Amino acid sequence: MKYDFTTILERYGHDAIAIDMPTDYAGNYGKVKREEGFDVIPMWIADMNFPVAPSIQEAIIARAQHPTFGYYMPRKEYFKSIKDWLKKHHGLEVETENIGYENGVLGGVASACNVLLSKGDSILLHSPTYVGFTGVLSNAGYHIVHSKLINDGNTWTMDYEDMEKKIVENKIKLAIICNPHNPSGRVWTKEELTKAMEIFERQGIYVISDEIWADIVLNGNVQTPTRSVSDYAREHTITLYAPSKTFSLAGLIGAYHVIFNKWLKGRMEKEESLTHYNSQNVLSMHALIGAYSPEGEEWAKELNEVLSENVNYACDFIKKNLPGVKVIKPEGTYMLFIDCEDYCKEHNCTLDDVFYKGWQYGVYWQDGRPFHGEYNIRINLALPLSRVKEAFDRLQKYVFK
Numbered sequence: 001m002k003y004d005f006t007t008i009l010e011r012y013g014h015d016a017i018a019i020d021m022p023t024d025y026a027g028n029y030g031k032v033k034r035e036e037g038f039d040v041i042p043m044w045i046a047d048m049n050f051p052v053a054p055s056i057q058e059a060i061i062a063r064a065q066h067p068t069f070g071y072y073m074p075r076k077e078y079f080k081s082i083k084d085w086l087k088k089h090h091g092l093e094v095e096t097e098n099i100g101y102e103n104g105v106l107g108g109v110a111s112a113c114n115v116l117l118s119k120g121d122s123i124l125l126h127s128p129t130y131v132g133f134t135g136v137l138s139n140a141g142y143h144i145v146h147s148k149l150i151n152d153g154n155t156w157t158m159d160y161e162d163m164e165k166k167i168v169e170n171k172i173k174l175a176i177i178c179n180p181h182n183p184s185g186r187v188w189t190k191e192e193l194t195k196a197m198e199i200f201e202r203q204g205i206y207v208i209s210d211e212i213w214a215d216i217v218l219n220g221n222v223q224t225p226t227r228s229v230s231d232y233a234r235e236h237t238i239t240l241y242a243p244s245k246t247f248s249l250a251g252l253i254g255a256y257h258v259i260f261n262k263w264l265k266g267r268m269e270k271e272e273s274l275t276h277y278n279s280q281n282v283l284s285m286h287a288l289i290g291a292y293s294p295e296g297e298e299w300a301k302e303l304n305e306v307l308s309e310n311v312n313y314a315c316d317f318i319k320k321n322l323p324g325v326k327v328i329k330p331e332g333t334y335m336l337f338i339d340c341e342d343y344c345k346e347h348n349c350t351l352d353d354v355f356y357k358g359w360q361y362g363v364y365w366q367d368g369r370p371f372h373g374e375y376n377i378r379i380n381l382a383l384p385l386s387r388v389k390e391a392f393d394r395l396q397k398y399v400f401k
């Protein structure tokens, strides 16, 4: 590997929620007393424990060296970087007029809902569900209707019949597709997206496609942009992207939408102008330019190899060494969504017993229940493989014993 995916970074004192959690943020997790001799392995919130691509720091530092930070306009290079990236990596021809800055993908989700829905309207989501959707949609006054993904033990699939029934019954006008899907890790195929879009077209509804994970695809899987599957999709989809997952830039804030429908684009711009909150930070703009560069591209390619190895290791380990724990190998993202139901029933224990035991031994993983997984735990694998191995050794020795 040309880039560093093995150094164990010291994140203490560097403002990382993953490690330095304030007690109010940590909730019950914070109450767990960690056993002596077990350091923290951060495996919950979705950021990575690798140094970023050098081109990102270089771009930020180069800009920071100029001693002015006044009001600014996004430079042409920002839009060009996005256009080139989407063309090269996702086969999409996008013009500057289709792109708009978003203060985070979730901010974009909230704005899109405000444009397309009235308060109290229902919105279709798959479950398990990324917990951020649940928070933002409920807080903004929308009603979530879940269509459960089908889990046959080998893969997760959409239940098309259930989706359509719920759209009709609840007079739904907007659906969210998470592509790749967090937390299951599914990378939806073109056929699956086409089928879903046929339903949306039949029912005349709009789609938010959250493609924040579009560039983290494992083991040779290929991501299909939702809006590429049909003309209807192109005109009725608001796609949300960000370099933040692929390049671990969440702390810099900075996402963007891609919208082809002129009316929709205009409504989003209007909605987002209302609060004056949707303004980009100049350093975040330069970080994106550094990320979507030839070096960033090379780095991201290596990252996907590293993450594929981590995911393969973890899934094999579970299969061999953790009886009662089930997992479907993710095709994208760096998350595992393990299922502990059989283990809990066989050992007469609760998910809490298992979950907090992990934290006790320094494995800071994430409760899957807020993601609508009754017996699930979500595990972030974006760490050096040595840390992943250490975490799974601890799980075998102290948690699933």
Ligand SMILES: Cc1ncc(COP(=O)(O)O)c(C=O)c1O
Pocket: 046, 103, 104, 105, 106, 107, 130, 132, 178, 182, 210, 212, 242, 244, 250, 254, 255
């Ligand atoms: C599917 C999905 N969407 C959105 C986000 C959050 O994006 P942002 O921090 O840009 O709001 C995450 C973070 O993990 C995510 O997994």
